[in-house]
Structure formats: structure tokens, C-alpha cells
Amino acid sequence: MLRRRRQAALVASLLALLLLGGAAAASALTSQPIRYNHNVHVVAYKMDCRFCHSSAMKTASAGIPSVEKCMICHRVIAVDHPEIKKIAQYWKEKKPIPWNRVTELPDYTYFPHFRMVNAGIACLTCHPGMDKVDVAVQEQEFTMGFCLKCHKARGVSIECWSCHI
Amino acid sequence: MSERSRTVVIGLFDAVEEAGAAARALRTLPLPEADITTISSVALPDGAVVSDPRPIRFPWAVALFWFVGAVSGAGLTLYSYLVYPLVTAGKPIASVPPTMIVTYELAMLAALLATLVAGFLSIGLARYRARKVFDPRIHEGKIAVCAAVEPGEQALRAAAALKEAGGAEVRTEEGEL
Amino acid sequence: MSERHHLERQGEGGLYETLSRSNLVTTKGWYAAAGVLFALTAAAVGVFLYMMATGLGVTGLSRPVMWGTMIILFVFWIGLSHSGTLISAILRITQAGWRAPVLRGAEAMTVFALMVGGLFPLMHLGRNWRFYYMIPYPNERMLWPNFRSPLLWDMVAISTYLTGSILFLYFGMIPDLAAARDHATGWRKKLYTFLAAGFRGSHSEWRRYHVASTLFAVLIIPVAVSVHSIVSWDFAMAMVPGWHSTIFAPYFVAGAIYSGIAGVITVMAFLRRVFRLEHFLTVRHFDNLGKLLLTMTLIWGYFYFSEFLTTWYSRLPEDWELISSYGTHYLPLFLVMLTCNFLIPLPALCLSKVRRSIPAMFAVSLVVNVGMFAERALIVVPSLARRNDPSVWLGYFPTWVEISYIVGSVSMFALLYVLFSKLLPVMAISDIKEHLFRTTDRSIGAATVPSVAQEEEGEGE
């Protein structure tokens, strides 16, 4: 299963990189139910990543903000924006927003966000470019070597079981 | 065409004795020992017809590559131990017996490959574009006696000597010996 | 019926024709044989793909018998591969006069048996598609294989041996390829021209060629010995009763040579019959190979006895359970091994009548290989089935999947041989010619015996 997925991912990324760079970027814009703009939130409004991805400090997963959290601000801010209207619609129907996953780790990898965040690793270390983009992208391929380089440099555990069970 | 290309006189012989006579005749021409050779489908003992004065040195290359292989084997194992040091069964990270075994095997592998490559180079094989003098009939049992000669008079004398000795189809061509 | 006689009648071109008949005529029989073998091989490959797609559950393996037929076949074929190169190298170095017709067949057998045998460790992996984790190369995982594992030694050794054997086979073939080049036409000519690499047979070429061949032979012998030692260490390094034995390496090497010689005899008998090489593969060759086989029977028997005796007599509890299972669950296998490896070959090979009868030698060689297969099975299975912890004991019997691998491996080996015989010189033509060149028939009384031209190169009387 994973192999297929890996291959698919490989093929997909190759295609995206080599052939259809522009087209892929365009489709990325429409790939999410709402065109959430990371750049605006992070750079223009100087919001901390952890404000929305709040469980990154506490649990393994960084978490996706609830509709309620979006509405805290967007009850008053930019309510006329067509994308914000979509959020309001979800909120009205009390439906969750079906985001598509962008960053992905293999099933057999355990990545505790809170350990990294609490150790002072900046979010952009692993999610580079997230502050510059519109719709979320995965610019860094999460290979084992990428993780290990950092682990070795910081002198933290490189035991296999730290990340794989 | 390589610069080693020279004028060569070739004569085909049916029997070793005739070839031997031809070679003797060529030597008395005189032609240097190194410029006379035979081409045969069966290895002829050195000195039976001609002898090859050049020393064979490529086994030294094989020996050298044996050591190169050994070093790379040891290096490979040591590097792999140290690049991600994981403990198994309480054995030391750099464990001696596997290092020895891999060292040995890679040394042998390198030596075997070196034998092929050095052998090829020494024999002069796999030079497909080189034009070497040859006659396919040696595989029907003929023995060719060839000699590199100066074109002109020496060539003619050599051809005559070959004919004298009973050589059939004596001819002169340009090529490597 | 002597070789000399034959050459006189036909001349050297004719000699080539006879010796490489396999290359020249493509008979219906060849197509039929190749077709059947291909079908069997393809079927086994299909079964393997099925196993790869569904899981190793289709085999008869279990806890505790985690290794079964595939590993038996691995050891068996690696063992079989042994004699070829080794015998050829030893015979080349010792300049045994009768060696020439045996060389090529034996060397090719090594390569093909290694190719077949080397597949099994890969096939038996639970996740074959991840086999590259075993290969040491710089990778993004920054993780290298564990060289402390005997499996890795095995991999390194077998790849060395396979590379070496192919080179050895090829290098030995170069003069014959040159001969073939000069006889062939069409695409074969192009192939042989490429493979012969411009070998002419000039005096300096021959001299260097001989030096290189001798070097090859000298180098390949220690590799061959190391390979089977390491195969034995796959077992002996483990803490499994019956495997954990110091004698395993020489014992495996002896067993490998033993089964290898038997394999050479089988292959020779086949080649002789199929390609009508009666003039070249004579009774004398079989007699000599028979003597060699007899020696190996004795050596093998000695090793087995000393291995068995120590474990049996010391009665360590774990080993004792294993030895006593030879008398109960594995009695049939044990008897097959003992009979086929010792009780039949020993007296039979002592009789010159048997050694000089080719059908009898063929039969004996087959029997020995059946016995050696049983021996491999007896090493792999009972040791695992009677593990240290008696509560997990369990039997093992191969399923149809594994039986199809047995059939498939034999047919693949045969197929490779059949294809080889069609494409490349199957007899060492130049060695035979050389042998003929150096011997002349001399009449001593009523008998005609070959006499040797060159005493200093080894072959005495």
C-alpha cells in the first residue's frame, strides 16, 4: 500500500516539479475547500502558527483549527470576503471544513509536534515557505535523512524507536 | 589508425616444423626477436617457434588492486559502522570478524576484476578499432608466422624467406603485429 | 575411438564442427526441450509472483521452521555451483591432462547454479521489494546495512563468487569465441566478434592469456572456499542446535565439492549423450571423475561422522533432541541421506566397472545429488523444528508452491544450460586442441597410448 503510495507520490512530485510546475501551483489553489492564505495571517497580521495549530504544543499532532476558532476573528474581520463567507456558511451549517491533507508522513512514523515545538524548533524548519505561500504546500520532503541531520546536529536521540513503531 | 601500425609480412603454414623453419629464416634476415610472432589456434610453447622477450608485469597490478580492494572493504565496513552506530547483541560497533570477511571478499573481487582488466590491457584485447594482422584460416589449423618489416626491400626478403620455408599465401599488409 | 584418431580423420575445422555441434544445428528436440524448460521455469516464476503478491503464508513455513525449501535450495545450488569453478581451477593449476573436455561444462555449471541458487535468498524474503536495504550504498536514510550479520557476508561473498565465476568462464572461453568468430556468419559473427574482443592467438597473446588464466584460477579457489564457508556460517553463527558447529565450514565445503562433482558428472553425461561428444568425453574422464567423487564420498563421510559423533556423544540436551529426531520424525530423510550419500556411492565407486560405465556413473551422480538435497534439508529443517524451546516444536512439509520451486530451479538451471549450449561454445575447444597438440599416440606393444610432449608442465607418466 505504502509502496504504491510512495511511488505515486514520487511520480506525482516528479510530474509537479518537472512538467507541470505552473499547472500544479494553479491546482493547489483550488485544492482546498477554502483558499486560506497563510502569508496574510502569518506575515501581515503577525499571527503565531500555534494560535491556530494549537495542539502542536501539547500533543503529537499540530491540529487543524476548528471552525469556531476561525469564527472568533471572522465574525468581524473581512466578513464580506467570498472565502470568509464560505467559512460562515460552514459555521451556520455546523459542518467541519473538509481540508485536504498537504504535509504527510508515512504511517509508521511517529512525529510528536510538541517535543519539537517545546524544544524550540521553529515551525518553518520543517515547513519552510509556509509563511510565503497562499495555500499550504509541502516544500520540504520528509525523508529520514532530513530528520536525522537535525537529530544528529542537536545530539538528540537517533534510536529507531524514537520515531518508528 | 594507431601509430603502432606497421608493415607486416604473413605466411600461413600447415605444420609447426615448417613454421619453426620460417621463423628461423626470418631471424637470420636479421629481424629482431620481438618483431617475429606466430598466430595459432593452439598456444605454442615459448621458444618452439618464436619466443617473446617482453616481461609480463600485469600480475603486479592485480596484486596492487588486491590491496585496493582490501582497503575499500575495510573502509566500507568501518564507515558503515560509524555513520549510524547501532548496537547489536552487545557486539562492538566496529566488529573485527565481519570487517575481516568483507575485506577479504572485496580484495578478491578487486583482484579478479583487475585480472580481467589488466589481462585485457596486457593482451591488447577489446581494442575493436585497432587493425591487427590476422588470418581466419588459423582456425582451420594453419599457423601464421608474421613479422614486422620495413616496407620495401626488407619486406620482400621476408616474404621470400617465408615462401622458402613452405608458407602458403604469403602476403604483406599494413596493421598491428 | 581415441581423440587422435578423430583429429586425423577430420582435421581442425571438422574438430570445431564436432565440438560445437550444439551451436550449429538447431533441432526440433532443442526447441522442445527449451520450450518445456521455459514453460516450467515461467510457471515457477509465476508461482513466485503469486507468493509475492499474497504473502509467504502460501509456503509450509511456520514458527519455528522459518526457513524451508527455499533455503534448502539455496544451499543446494550454491553447493552444486562449487565444483565447477573449483574443479576447473584446480585442474587448470595442476595441469591434469584429462581436464580439457570437463572444463567448460563445469564452469558453466557453476555460473548457472549460482544464478539459480542466488535467487532463493531474495525470493524467500518477506518483503522482496525491499531487498535493496541490504546493499551498502549511500542513501537518504543515512542507514547502512549491518555488516555483523552473516547474511551480509553471504551477499558479499556470493556476489564476488558469481562475478568471479562469470569472469572465469568468460575468460576461459575467449580463444573458443575467437574460433567461433572465424567459423560463424551473420549475427553470431557479430556476437562472437564482440565477445572474443579481438583475440587472435598471437604468441604474446597466448603467453599473457595463460598467465591471466592461471591468475584467475589461483584467485577463484580461495573465493570458492570462502563462499561455502560463509554459507555454512549463515547457519553456524546462529544459536540453533545442530547448526552451531565449528566443523561446519570445512564440512560444507566438502559437501559442496561432493555434490558439485556429482553435478559435473550428471551434466557431462548429459552433454555427451545429447551433443554426441562420445569421442571427447570418454570413459577415462568418467573414471577420473569417479575417483574424485569417491575421494569426496570418503571425505564427506568422515566429516559427517565426526560432526555427528561429537554432538551425539556429548549429549547436550538441545543437540540431543535434534539427533533423536533423526531417529523418529526425520528417519526417512536421514536414511535417504545416508544411503544416497554414503552407502550406495562408496561401494559402487570402488568398483572400476561402475566408474567406467557411464550410465552407472550417471545414476550414482544423481543418487548423490538426491542425497545431498536430503542432507541440506536435514540441516535446515530438523534443527529449526526441534528448537531450544520444546513447546514450539513443529513439523514442516513443503507446499505445492515450494515444490514448484524445486522443479522450477532444476528447469531454470537446465534452461540456462540449453540456451548456453546454443549460444556459446560448450566445450573448451582450444584446451582440447592444446591437449591433442601436446600428445601423440605411441604404440607400446599392442596398445596405443598417448604420450605427452611436454613433461615439464606437469603431466608425468
Next chain:
Amino acid sequence: MKHKWAMVIDMDRCTGCGACVVACVAENNTPTAGEEEAGKGRLMQWLRVSRFWKKEGEDTRAIFVPTPCMHCEKAPCEIVCPVYATYHDEDDQVNAMVYNRCIGTRYCANNCPYSVRVFNWWNHQWEKPLDEQLNPDLSVRSRGVMEKCTYCIQRIRRGKETALKEGRKIRDGEVVPACAQTCPPGAILFGDLLDPDSAVSRMVKDPRLFKLMEHLGTEPKTAYLKKQKGPGR
């Protein structure tokens, strides 16, 4: 933070009931093999309770030996793995098994004298909705990989993380594998040998202590306490 986890199984308390077996199955996403596969010796349970008969004079006694992974300090399985799929985890001093690295040579299982390693002969399926039960803390193993008792490493990890969040050391008894947690007579004791005050550290000094096949020199960290006889000590 280094640990040296160890297990002590008191055979005098063990009743052989098998609660540990099912607890382990429930915790570790272990598939059921089915009758046919079980008959082929392919049960997937990581912990077995072997029952041996022992003649004592006229009487026959039954002896229950719960056998999880021994987590040997000189583990024979580790050295034979060509790809480091099983190796010694230095942080926890346990015998680690990395499923995604395993290529399935099964050499480790052959070399384990305790035969506690199980192999995934098939891609095991959980009939829906039985898959809802699967523990999210560890992976479901695919076919072709070896698996075995991990001392419930996911629980150890959870314990470590909790301790880290609360800025303290792990307390003795805070981290227990599923088998030890459920064992009704309390026969399975688990803890850190590097903690001199832990219960296992005390128990390993018990004169009743023995290890399975100690003569093999594997130095198991799962130890046993001998069954006693008669009243009093």
C-alpha cells in the same frame, strides 16, 4: 534519560489464566490467525503461556511459563539482522524491532532460542468494524515483516512524555506493559533496573530468580522467580 526496562515473572503467582495473552493482543494490534493458520504454527500472539508437564515421582505437575520477548542484553536476534531492523535500543535498553525496516529474512526468528518472534505470513485483515479497536499508538504490521513483544514501547513512550510534560522522572509502576497491567495474580512485574528503588530492582535480587536458558549467555532481561513448595519460605 536512560532506562533499563526489565520484567520479572513470578511463577509462584502465575496461574496460567491467559489474561496477559489477550491483553497483549488488544494492546498491540495483533491479528487473530484463525484455526487453520494456528494449526500451522502461525499464531500471531506475542506472548504465549507454555504449559509443560513435569513428572514428580508419581505425580504429574503442570508448569505454566509465560514467555514474552526476553529483551536479551546479548540478543542473538539482533546480530543476524542484515538491515538493523532489530537492534538494541540504547535509550531504553530493550531489544527494538523496527517494522518498516524489516525485509523479512526471518533470520532473527531462527536465532531466537525462545522462539518468541512471530512473522506476518499474510496481510492480516480486520473485518470491519473490528479495525476500530486498533491502537493508534503503533502500526499495524504488513505481511512479510517480523514482529514481537516490545515491552509495550508505546506505553513506555507515553509514560516518558507525560513525565517530560510534568518535568519529573518516571515513577516506578507508572509504566507497565498491558500484560503486567492486567495480570490478576500480579505475577508480572515491570520496571526500570536503573532505578535502584524500583520493585524490579528489588526482585532481581531474590534468590528465587532464574532466567530461561541462561547457559546460552543471552542475558535475558525478562527473568523468572521460581515456584516454591509448601508453606512458609
Next chain:
Amino acid sequence: MLDRRDFLKLGGATAFAALFGGCDRIPKKIIPFVIPPENTALGESLWYASACRQCPAGCGIVVRVSEGRAKKIEGNPLHPVNRGKLCARGQAGLQALYHPERIGRPLKLSGPRGSGKFAETSWEEALSILLTGLKKLQAAAPASLLMLTEPMRGHRNLVAARFMRAFGSPHRIAWDPFGQDALLAANEAVFGIRDVPEYDIANARYLLSFSGDFLETGISPVHYGRAYGQMRQSRPTVRGKFVHFGPRLSMTAANADVFLPIAPGSEGAAALGIAHVMVREKLTPSAAAAASLWAAGLSRMTPEAVGKATGLLPSDIEAVAHEFAGNAPGIAMAGDGAAGCTNGTYNLAGAALLNALAGNVGRQGGISFPNRLAAFSRFGADAALLLPPPESGFASVRDSVEKMRKGTYRMALLSGSTNPAFSLPAPLKFGEALLSVPQVVSFASFLDETASLSDLVLPVPTFLEEWGDDIAPAGHAGDALSMLQPVVDPFRDTRQMPDILIAAARELGGAVAAALPWAGFRECLEKSYAGMGVNLEAARRDGGVFPGKTPAPRTAPKAQRPSLPVAAEAEFEGDPARYPLFLHVYPSIAHSDGRGANLSWLQELPDPVTTAVWRNWVEVNPKTAETLGLADGDGVVVASPFGSMEAFVVVHPATAPGVVALPLGQGHTRYGTNAANRGGNPFSLLPVKADRGSGAPARQSTRVSLAKAKLAGSLVRTVNVEGQWKYENIL
């Protein structure tokens, strides 16, 4: 490859359906919360306390819930029954929850009755069928309504009992194959108190067990298992000794220091033999004062006489008597194997007498009779309804079968996991009789043999999805009160039986509606406990109410002057010539009477003694097997005068000669793919006999014969038959 459910951690807890299909696709969906629940952190699991209903022991559990799905059951450390421990069956409770064959919608008969063919229907229709039937009955003959359930406890029982009483039917029967009738009768006879005692095994120094398999089955394997561990190794200087008498080396017996095989049904005689020695030699003060017993007939129970009856060596009897008397406090207990004989009361009374003679009654490390009614006095008048009934109800079930045949009942309501169509002796022909009841409604989670015989099956939730309360049966629990709460949202479209009864009562109106005046069962619980002043929220958090102080135990009036049990011989059906072997049946540790057989984890749990999985077997002594020409693993037909079944032989070196032992639990014909068609049902061999003293079902009351037969398949054991003798090899 590794199909991990990690994405659940990253996703939210609401829209699961969208996730399940998508685990192989990229990109995956992330479904966050609309409004995050207050106490949820993503990826962190929560533990909910509840109570286990996998067997009647009533252990407290905590369930790990991650993203709305139960992941693991563990014992509740606060609960006095199990103190954090749990048995295999409890652990397997999750499989009942997620069982693929669970009934998810009401089922209406679609073929002939008994065919097991059902069609799904809506709750509206199902309830209207039920109500129509009930209404018709209420008008015509309310007394012809039968309710046959397992023994219910807590407010479930209250609702059911009030419903039946108000409806006007006296026919409310609870069936438990392992009821404690014989124990009650024995204690009444010996101590003058009809109650189940508590055994303080943890503090005992000497434990005598007469076919009491308390570590595997019986009242509470977990509680006693824990106590057993404490008895063995928790005290620095004392290690309790354990001696077991019985016809078979069960798992419990295997843990004994001394196992003494005896003839089936001779447990009472063995106990009296020990009593004889104690009184003769005045080994304890109580024994010295028991001259009256001596005169009443104890003098005849000499070790020699008892030895002849039981097969014991007289010297063993003497030795055990001395040890038992000399190592106070001690406990003598007898279990199902002894109680299941036709002289069960006598057997159990013998054990009770030993406790009295040794002076173990009412002391730490002995037995005591806690005052449960006083402990639960806060329930007021309803207390008796809430406490679990310890009886088996065998007599009533037999009576009801008669009545079914006579047509007394017009409608039957069935519920519970005791599965009478499976767990009653076959000659009673319960199933056949049930088919003659015009309308049968089952409340069930699985289509077992009994539910398959009904017209209408109403799906009920498993215990992990229910509201409820529980009081563990007497014998081990003190006065703990457990609270059940749904740890997951109901997984199927199910309704609790009390909810259905309350709803039906509302529709039926009148007295019935007045008797059940709640909107639903949850309200019933909440009102009731609020009325008692119980903080329900705290109780649900802790898993129940566990008071620290218990009322003083009841006094046993005759503990000082016990009466001598009336001697009785065990009777066995079947001509000894034709049926030469005694049959000993015992509940299997994994499946009990058969209710666990549909869970694959339990099917694959090796039986502790034989290590067999997935199938049943018959245990035969090696000598017996040799005389019968049977080898280990052979197939045999076990035949009794009442029926026959197929099984595989397990040569069991410690079964008494002349006895064959069969585990109960397998032999289902329905009950799902895991359970069905795995060998024969031992209940089909049993006669319809009862213990003469108490009316409990007498299962150990027939002889059988074994005949070799060729059977398909083979018995799978996890321990090698040859290797099982080589314990020394692993040392």
C-alpha cells in the same frame, strides 16, 4: 505498507465515515471539529470508567477511548472486585462491541420459526409488533407472559421486575447455569445461614479446594486470582499452601501445591474424612467441641472408608487434616465440579463443615458472610430487587418448559447471554418447547441459538454502550456499587432493554405505566441515585461507589455447632458396562458456558491446561486411553445415554483414571462464524438431573463411552505434544 490509524490522531472526531474509505488515497481529508469538546486534546485518549459484563463477576473497568472509539479495556484500580486487574474475557469485551456479526437493526422472522432466517425491519415496526402482542396479552391473559433472562442486577432488574409485576405475570425466570444453589443449601444446612460467603484467600495460610476452579471460572476469577497471588507471595514470611481435591487437573488444580485426584462426586466424603481426623484428634478447639458430630455419623468416615470411596490414600487424608488444622487461618472451598453432582449440597456442606471445625468462620483469612442487605440499605424497599440473585433457577426453567409445552404462555420475552437453548441439557428439549410459544421476542446483540428461535429480535447495545448500574454478586465484592456508562456512542442502532420496557409500559398505560414512571432508563438511574444522595457524576468518574467502611458481617448461627451434612452418594446415569467412563464437564476458561465462543480473541486463547484453540476436546487419562486404544489427537465419539458428540482426545496425565473431562463452551450451531461448527456441544450429553439438596443442575451425573472415529481436521494445540514433557530443556 503499515496501515496505521495515525490519521485519526491528526484528524478530528466527528466525521469518521469520510475517513475510513480514504486511508489509502492521497490527499487524505482532515476533518477538524466544528467546536472542539472541552476536555479533548487531539491525539490524547481519555479513560472512561464502567463495569464489565462479560461474565457475572462484575469487575470494574476503565476503557481507553481515542477519537471516539474504545481502544482498550483495563481493570479499574479503584474497584474492590478486581483492583485494576482483568481476565482474558474482560479484555475481549471490545470484540463484542466491534463484532462484525452484531445485530444492528431489529430483525423480523422471514422464514419458518427456528430457521434462523430474519429480515431487518425498522424500530417503529418492531416496537409496534411488540406492543400489539403485549396489548393483546394485557387484555386477555396477562399471566401468560414469560420473561426468561439471565440473572439481572441493579436497576435493570428493578425495571424488569416492576414491569412484570405490574403487567400481571408471575412468570419471571432467571437462568444461570452456574448458580450457587448448592452452596446456599449447604451453608443453610451447616451454618444455618442461606448466603454466599466471602473467602479471604489473600490472608489465608492454607487453602483446601474441592473441585473449586476459582482461578479460572466460578464466582470471580479475577478477584480470587489476585487474592491467590497475594496468598502466595505478598507476605514476607508466609506462603499459603494450597491443596486441591478433584477428578481433573484443572488450571486451578495445576496451581495447587498438592493435587489429589478423587472419584467424581466424592468431594463431600473427602471433606468428611478430613473432618473425622480433626474431630478424632481434637486438632482445633471447635473440633474438640464437636462430639455431637462424631455421634451423628462422623465416626464412620474413617480415612480408610473415605479412601475407599474417593480413591485417596488414608495417609494423605490424615496429613491434610493435620496441616489444615495446624495452619489457621485456612479456607475450605468447593466449586462447580463438586456442586454439579447429584449430591452437590452434601459435597459443599462437607467443605463448609471443615471451615466450621477449623474455626475459620468470620475471621481474617477465613470465610465470612457480609451483610449485603445492610450495606445496600440506601436502596430501601427495592434493595432485594437490586441485589443479584445467586440461584440458578433450574427448577423454574424446567417448570417453564413444561408450561411451554402445555401452552401456558402466549408470549415470551428473552434476554441475556445465558442462551438456554444451548446451555440446558439437551433432553429437556428447550428449543422445541420454545417453538410452541406463539410469540417470542428476544433482546439480543447476537443471533445465538436462543435468539434464533424467536419471532422478533430487538438489538440491544453491548455493555460498553449502555447506561446502567451493577452490583457484583456475593462472594467477593464487598458492597461495591458499579456504574456503567457508554464509553462510546452506540455503535449500532440499538436500544437498551430497560428503555424498551419503559417505553412499552408508557404505551400500555395503567398500572404498568405507573410502575415505570420514567422517560427512559437513564432517567430512572439518575432519579433513583439522586434520591439516595449519590453524587452520580463522581460515581461515574470513579466507576462506582466504593464505601470504605462495611457493616459488620452477618453471624452464622450454627458456626460454633455445625450440623453434620446428610450423607449422599453421587448418582450417575448410564449402564457402567455400556458407558464405562465418568463424564466430568467444566466451563471453559475462555467461553464459560459458551457465551465467549463468538469472540476470536477468546477462541484463539490457548486453554491453559491443554493449550488447545478453536475447538473442543476430551481429556482422557493415559491409562484409560491405552486400554481404549486411543492416542493423543485421535477423533472420538463421546456417547452418553442422552446423546453423543465428536471430540478430539487429549491425553491428560493428571485426570483421574476412569474419568473423561469435556470443556463446555464450544459446540454452537449458531452464534456467528467464530462460534458455529466447532465440535460438539457437551450439554447434549447431559441428563436432566438436579442436585437433590438444592435443585441445582447436576451436570456431573452421567457416564459416557468413547469410540474411536475418523473426524475431519485436527485439534490445534499451541504446545507440542512431544515437547510438553521437556520442561528441563528451557532451564
